Amino acid sequence: MPIYEFRCEVCGEVFESLQKLGDDFPSCPKCKSTQVIKLPSIFGFQDKSSKVSARERAILKRARDYLVDGKVGEARRFLEKAKEFYPTDTIKKLSDKLAEKKAVKGGYISKTEYVITKKKG
DSSP states (O other), rough: OEEEEEEETTOOEEEEEETTTTTTOOOOTTTSOEEEEEEEOOOOOOHHHHHHHHHHEEEEEEEEHHHTTTTTTHHHHHHHHHHHHHHHHHHHOOOHHHHHHHHETEEEEETTTTEEEEEOO
C-alpha cells in the first residue's frame, strides 16, 4: 500500500496515511475533520531543500503535461492550488504568466510560436 500525504482544509495539518486504491480519504488526526485534500508528493528526500525542489519539479511537470494536452484551464487551477501549498518563485511566475494568457479560437497559446488546438469530435 502506498503512503499518501494529505492536508486538512480546516486546521492546516499535513499528515501521511497508508491508503489502498479506492479508499476514502482519512480524517484529520488533529481535528478529526473529513475535509482533507491529497497533496502531490515525492518520496526519498534527504533534506528540506531537496524536498522543495523535487516537489517543485513534480508540480511543474504536471502543469507542463496539462499544457501539452491543451488543458490550460486545468493547468491554471492546478498552479493556483500549488501556489498556496508550495509558494516558490518559479511556481508563482508560471502561474501569473499563465493567468495572462488568452484563449485563441479553437485552442490556446502555450508558447508564442505554437498554437495547440483541440480536436472537435
